[in-house]
Amino acid sequence: MKEQNIDPSRRRFLRNLGIITVGTSVGACKPADNSGQTSTASATGTMTYRTNPNTGDTVSILGYGCMRFPTLGMANGTDDQTLDQEAINKLVDRALEAGVNYFDTSPAYCMGQSEAAIGTALARHPRDKYFIATKLSNFAPQTWPREKSIEMFENSLRYLQTDYVDYLLLHAIGGGGWDVVRQRYIDNGILDYLKDLRSKGTIRNLGFSFHGDIDVYDKALAMHDNGEVHWDFVQIQLNYMDWNCDKDPANRNVDAEYLYGELEKRGIPAVIMEPLLGGRLANVPIAVVDQMKERRPDASTASWAFRFAGTPGGILTVLSGMTYMDHLDDNLATYSPLEPISGDEDAFLKRAAAEIRSNNTVPCNYCNYCMPCPYGLDIPAILTHYNRCIIDGNTASDPTDPDYARQRRAFLYGYDRSVPKLRQADRCISCGTCSPHCPQGIDIPAELHKVNRYVQKLKENDA
């Protein structure tokens, strides 16, 4: 949701430095080739489509993620968090017109307003022109009892103004381990209830989305293997950062190559989330931007991430939470049609990933799952500002650095501007409410304290 501008003067400067890279291709990590791909004409060109082997659904490779919808505050410059229905209608109309037919929402998104908003927007179009995906987002323990979870699903149908859901997901299993999955879906009979709805046609495809503990992923797929449940699709996080070639054990939980490989093995179509890591891959170090622009001067930084995520053939759709019309247009251009990542480009992205990883940003995707912080902190804004300053190189810590004064001002003033004083990192009380909600597994209080220590150091050391 944050702007992704890069200071043009810096961009020019770095381009003038003339960054030269020598490419050597490493074939082992190349995503699988495209297969089973069809195309349909659309307003912008020809959108690429994929076929769901279970139902035969022809799904657009670009899926609309309904987690980052525009708010009224964005239009009128206030902090009004109410969704801007008019803007959403326009976005949805444009998406449908260009051939997008997959819309992914959840009862939890946008402070609980997302389902009603997308329901309202889609109800203006024929029901057979699009697929709706929503989730059973029973995170809070008080929603674990069977009747509470059923109530949540029935509310979803009501908000979405429909009597069936094309794709239903157990939402974000993995956090908290298998025990939590059992309490949310198995012990209370909810999984059986959902399977029953699938046989009745109220749910056309049943799947899950995964974040967190890899053992939970393996256990869920084992259920598929031993016939306890048939997963029609699975939603995973996949992008060129997480297509992990380093095989670092620390990254095992987000190793997209493994996650995708397990699905491909079983012929389960994959829905991709976080192809852009919440915008982080649209906001990469300037040296990486330059290399991308050298290869494709007119393609956006984000388009690289989307092309990467759409390249493997077993992928049904790639979700993008598009807030602005220009985001939508850019993605439509990227996917109409999709030009798969070549072997050489794949090797380039691997080097880019290494470069991005080396700059020590906090791996926050600004998904707002941690919010609201009960003590009023604006966690995503704090981490956004911190990451932004790291990417822009405004994190000098040595007062004798000739550029220290400028960087100090850029950091401190920008901090006050993007986060009100009473919502800044120093107000974290370490209650830990946020961390379990983070799909990226960030130890949020620790990161906030890190940011605060840096801020305090800057305040103490006026150049």
Next chain:
Amino acid sequence: MLRYVRIALATVAFVAIVAVFVDFTGTAAGWFSFLPKYQLVPALLALNTIAILVLVALTLLFGRIYCSVLCPLGVFQDIVNRLRLSTTPKRKRKPGLFRYSTEHKSLRYGFLAAFIMLFTAGLLALLPQSVAGLLDPYSIFGRATGQFLVPLWRTGASAVASSAADSGTYILDGEPAVSAFSWLIAAIAAVQLIIVAVFAWRSGRGYCNTVCPVGSILGLLSRFSLLKPIINLDKCNSCGSCGRHCKASCINTKEHRIDYSRCVVCMDCINNCSQGAISYSIRRKTKTTASTPEAGRRSFMVSAAIAAGTGIALAADKTTDGGFAPIKAKKRHGSATPTVPAGAISLEHLRSRCTACQLCISACPSGVLKPSAALSTFMQPTMTFTAGYCRPECTDCADICPAGAILPISAADKSVTKIGTAKVDTSLCISAAYGQECHACESQCPVHAIHLVKGDNGNMRPAVDENRCIGCGSCEYHCPVGTSGHISANEAAIYVEGIDKHRII
């Protein structure tokens, strides 16, 4: 010519002193912080010998040039006069708007005597020095500037910095602290300013020559000044123009006498004499001029409530994503003893030296210093930790205080100077009373004086090592109680209780 020199000097001094007040970045203070120190009353309080000697010498040499150049309230009156002139038709303005009046001796020296009594009572700590400060021209000016100009400037600067930042240029290193506007002080400042402005509009420097104790003190010296405007009777055609242009109303044109105790050497008479009969020169012991006093006009003329609210609803399990939890403005927790900045040495020292000019309050980058509403420390700075805390590395208030009420202190000394002790109100603490895990005070304490220990009820509670705690207020500022919307209490659960004498620990 001399008049223009006076105007130029006055403009520079006035702008500089206003800049010291309004410039929250400390740049102006770096250049011009000496100017407030050359104000007479603060210099007397600070026993600033050099400043006092310089002011006495200036007055003995040049007359009351202080009142025309250095005193910001004097220059303010000249600005009011200027406005009056510019709104007066030329036909009326040309012949001059003033006329000679005799000295209001009893009023003038009555005010001076009253000031000396209040000043002495302040030094003896019978009254806060700010009562005498009600008569100090610099403090009157400071209060008006602090209450009206400072908030205005910050709002403007904030807007400018924000638009500059939009284009990638950062001119500030943070949003300015919220200015210490107080209805009480603003009302007093407004009343005093209006009185001075009305005086200035109607009778030029009438205020300076009737009410102002600094004017009266300097008047005692300026009678003997070396240089002064002198009427050359050989050239004078007794047109009376000088008298009608004298804003101090001190030129008796009939008798060709100038009352040098009231003359503020503005040089307007010299400029308006068509005969060139007045010169600013060394007075000769002749009978051409004489100096006797005579003149004048008249004069002019407050609690903390502690609300206690308990009851905490801890945050419900979150069911949706995004949005903000509500936050609110914290109220100062009541304390028996006020907290004052390191450098003030003791409550008594600050109370007896501070004329409540509000300069430290304007200079505080953390928004900690606020004018007191209590009668015993009337309008003097007191510390509140609701919008920020007293950062150990900051010595801005001590650097800037012209009256020696807050004495200079090094950052190293300040960081170990105890000005208060944090006290825990366990009935409000979300950890102690409700078992909510919270490390706010503990983790933000710059001297690591706070540790969570197990309380009687098994919950962790903050315990303060009173020998390490310096009273900076970081804990009170960072305590979520009072700020978090879901907690009903309005004050922090940990707060600073002042101590009457500061000490290094």
